[in-house]
Amino acid sequence: MHKIKYMLYLIEKILIKFLLLFLKFFFKDEGCFFSKKTIREIPNSNLAFCLNHKNCHLGDQLFFASLFIETGNRAFIFNESEKVFLFEAVGIEQRVRDEKVLTVTTSPALLSFLIKYKKLPDIFIDFNKSNEEVLPYLNFVFSGEKKSKENLLFNLRNFIKKNLQKNLKIQLNKDMKYVFFSNYIYSGFFRKFFVNESLLYEKAKSLKSNGYKIFHIGSKSDKENDKRRYLFIDIDVRGKYSIKDLIYLFSSGNICYVGYDGFWGHISHLFCNKSYILFRGKFTKKPYMIHINFINNFFTRKDIHYLNGSSQKKISLFD
Numbered sequence: 088m089h090k091i092k093y094m095l096y097l098i099e100k101i102l103i104k105f106l107l108l109f110l111k112f113f114f115k116d117e118g119c120f121f122s123k124k125t126i127r128e129i130p131n132s133n134l135a136f137c138l139n140h141k142n143c144h145l146g147d148q149l150f151f152a153s154l155f156i157e158t159g160n161r162a163f164i165f166n167e168s169e170k171v172f173l174f175e176a177v178g179i180e181q182r183v184r185d186e187k188v189l190t191v192t193t194s195p196a197l198l199s200f201l202i203k204y205k206k207l208p209d210i211f212i213d214f215n216k217s218n219e220e221v222l223p224y225l226n227f228v229f230s231g232e233k234k235s236k237e238n239l240l241f242n243l244r245n246f247i248k249k250n251l252q253k254n255l256k257i258q259l260n261k262d263m264k265y266v267f268f269s270n271y272i273y274s275g276f277f278r279k280f281f282v283n284e285s286l287l288y289e290k291a292k293s294l295k296s297n298g299y300k301i302f303h304i305g306s307k308s309d310k311e312n313d314k315r316r317y318l319f320i321d322i323d324v325r326g327k328y329s330i331k332d333l334i335y336l337f338s339s340g341n342i343c344y345v346g347y348d349g350f351w352g353h354i355s356h357l358f359c360n361k362s363y364i365l366f367r368g369k370f371t372k373k374p375y376m377i378h379i380n381f382i383n384n385f386f387t388r389k390d391i392h393y394l395n396g397s398s399q400k401k402i403s404l405f406d
Contacts, residue, residue: 103198107213125209128189130231134158135165135188137208142196144273145330145350147214148173149357150385153222153243155179157230165190176331177250214382222385240386244338244357251335259341264299266291267337267355268320269346271309278367279347286394290363291345292319299343304333304351348383356387365394 136151143151152173155162164174165188192200194213201207214221223236259265268291272279295301300321305313307326317323328336336342337354344355344362355362366383369375384391 099198100195103194106197106201107194110207125189126228129210129228132161133188134162134210134229135190136162137165137190137192137200138196142199143193145173146353147193149350149353150214150222152177152179152247153239154226154229156242156246157226157232157234157239159230162229173330176329176334177247221381240357247334247357248338251331251338259336259339261341263341264343265341266294266299266301266343266345267304267333267351268301269304269344269349269351271305271313272347272349272367278369282365282367282395284365287345287347287363287365288317288319290394294343294345295319295321304328348378352383353386356384356389356391359387359389361392363392363394 136155138148138151155164155174156179164179189209190200190204191210191212192208194211197208197211200211212225220236222239223234226239227233268287270284270287291301301319303317303320303323303325305325310323310325333351334354337344337351337360338358340358340360342355342358342360344351344360344364346352346363346365348364348366352362352364364383366378369378
């Protein structure tokens with residue numbers, strides 16, 4: 088079953104690559120694809136973001152959350168059937184699309200959008216194409232305001248904290264030091280097989296020996312499908328805490344994250360926690376350096392502690 092799922096995933100990725108090559112002739116390409124007509128319409132149009140948890144993983148949802156906050160009531164999530172986890176958790180509106188909008192989606196969702204609606208979206212975003220700080224750039228495209236990355240992240244942090252429940256029963260001892268440990272990744276999961284996952288375990292054990300209490304975070308299915316024993320774990324909360332619960336705990340401080348370069352790493356960075364990241368890498372130099380320079384550090388200005396020694400240096404893509 089997993090092999091079939093993996094093959095279908097690869098086939099879809101290849102088809103999208105070919106589709107993107109073709110669309111370059113019709114769309115302006117700066118990490119955000121749109122026609123010249125669309126550029127003129129953006130400042131005065133409502134924006135329907137056609138996203139769901141299948142075509143927009145949690146890390147990308149966090150990125151879009153920032154754009155929503157800055158764009159105000161002009162932007163909304165259009166989803167016909169299901170809620171988008173992160174937006175629901177932090178209070179971002181989801182509603183039925185009307186016709187007087189510009190449709191926006193991501194490149195991973197491009198093929199499914201085309202099949203479903205028999206047309207292309209007005210705007211689609213390919214995070215793997217950007218060779219600049221894409222968050223301030225796209226905020227300017229959508230909201231018309233020039234804001235620094237620091238200002239955008241400050242607004243995102245405050246918005247999330249304001250909308251999270253303050254009466255959660257989960258409390259951390261302010262005098263204790265905690266590690267949130269995750270060895271699970273869903274987007275680009277096959278690349279984890281090319282890195283040494285034991286580096287995560289060794290780091291967690293090292294922090295435990297220095298007085299940290301280790302929480303194992305993940306979903307209920309993560310726990311059910313993982314039969315390994317983790318003797319260094321103090322508290323296993325896989326499947327017990329919701330996404331909202333965990334975001335709340337990350338926002339409360341005293342947290343150190345050990346895990347892959349995914350959503351929880353971004354959340355940890357956003358709330359200025361120390362993080363130790365195992366970067367899964369990319370297969371060629373250009374996307375690898377785009378991730379190092381612009382994607383892994385979307386939500387932080389600080390250096391990232393990479394367990395596998397990935398470079399922090401801003402290396403030119405054309406060296």
